[in-house]
Amino acid sequence: MDLKYLNTFKTIVREGSFSKAAEKLNYTQSTITFQIDQLERDLSAQLFEKVGRNMILTKAGENLIPYVDEVLDSVDKLHNFEEDMKKCSGDLKVGIAETQLCYNIPAVLKKFHEKAPNVRLFLRSMNCYDIRDEITEGTLDLGIFYEDVGGFGSAIATYPCGTYPLALVASADTKKRYHDFITPDRTIPVPFIINEKNCIFRQIFERYLNERAIKISHTIELWSIPTIKNLVMNDMGVTFLPKFTIQRELDRGDLKEIPVALDNDEISAVCAHHKNKWISPSMRLFMDLVCCR
Numbered sequence: 001m002d003l004k005y006l007n008t009f010k011t012i013v014r015e016g017s018f019s020k021a022a023e024k025l026n027y028t029q030s031t032i033t034f035q036i037d038q039l040e041r042d043l044s045a046q047l048f049e050k051v052g053r054n055m056i057l058t059k060a061g062e063n064l065i066p067y068v069d070e071v072l073d074s075v076d077k078l079h080n081f082e083e084d085m086k087k088c089s090g091d092l093k094v095g096i097a098e099t100q101l102c103y104n105i106p107a108v109l110k111k112f113h114e115k116a117p118n119v120r121l122f123l124r125s126m127n128c129y130d131i132r133d134e135i136t137e138g139t140l141d142l143g144i145f146y147e148d149v150g151g152f153g154s155a156i157a158t159y160p161c162g163t164y165p166l167a168l169v170a171s172a173d174t175k176k177r178y179h180d181f182i183t184p185d186r187t188i189p190v191p192f193i194i195n196e197k198n199c200i201f202r203q204i205f206e207r208y209l210n211e212r213a214i215k216i217s218h219t220i221e222l223w224s225i226p227t228i229k230n231l232v233m234n235d236m237g238v239t240f241l242p243k244f245t246i247q248r249e250l251d252r253g254d255l256k257e258i259p260v261a262l263d264n265d266e267i268s269a270v271c272a273h274h275k276n277k278w279i280s281p282s283m284r285l286f287m288d289l290v291c292c293r
Contacts, residue, residue, distance in 0.1 A: 002038070003071070004035065005036070005039040006071055007072060009064070010068050018032050046058050046060060087281060088285055090280065091120045093122045093124075093140050094142045096131075097125075097131065097145045097269070098223075100269060108286075108290055126145075127198040128149050128198070129149050131144075132149050136155050142271060142286060144269060146201075146267050146269050147269070148203070148267065148268075149200070155276070156272050156275060157273055159272070163268045164242040164268075166201055166241065166242055166262070166265050166267055168239075169246055169250070171256065172253070172256050174238060182212075182259060184213050185212075191238075192218075193236060194222070195221065195225075195228070200267065201242065208262055228241070229245075238258065271287050273287075
């Protein structure tokens with residue numbers, strides 16, 4: 001049964017005649033007659049009868065009205081549901097690596113809020129391993145983190161969202177004293193100031209030191225990138241960070257880059273979600289903004 005026939009039937013009832021319904025629907029009167037004939041065949045019932053010059057509803061036609069109203073109302077609700085599903089609304093839970101959250105994501109958040117003001121965004125600054133695990137468990141909708149986490153597992157879908165150079169940096173005075181991080185089998189009496197043990201770029205640099213048998217004084221663990229930079233600028237040690245977090249200080253001369261001999265001095269970030277998770281409009285928008293910046 002064609003929904004157009006039901007709409008035509010309802011329009012005839014509302015307008016009071018076939019001719020007025022044809023005018024309302026921008027149909028020819030023969031089209032109206034054809035559609036009602038088809039509807040009567042589908043229902044095996046006569047819906048109108050001619051009385052004089054007018055077409056009048058039969059008893060079957062009168063009984064049909066509430067059913068047609070119910071069907072067409074349901075269709076309207078489905079259309080509204082479809083439109084609602086295209087809109088960005090509801091909650092969105094995102095776990096983000098601290099360096100990304102501090103330096104790259106604020107511009108994304110501004111654009112996202114402009115485009116989706118009705119979405120309640122819940123952000124968490126997390127280490128990359130925890131982000132991966134919580135995506136797998138389904139407690140996060142999205143994660144933005146660095147890919148060097150020993151694999152993602154089969155449950156996670158990932159999308160590249162940037163590759164960033166890494167740099168070992170120190171103050172000018174510290175670099176003068178401890179400028180050689182390439183010669184192997186040596187001890188450098190300077191602290192390494194960095195995030196906690198699961199920090200990806202910490203792990204990269206510590207592997208580099210181990211491979212070259214380079215020992216340092218000790219490690220100072222801090223959670224705040226700005227605090228790490230402040231201590232390093234005040235001659236307290238060296239740090240190893242994505243360059244985008246220290247570019248301003250490098251440009252001003254507050255920090256100096258120390259050469260290293262890494263085979264790969266870059267780190268790649270991904271945007272990820274559970275592969276079985278329905279991609280809501282708000283998720284899609286956030287992913288597009290992150291991956292296309």
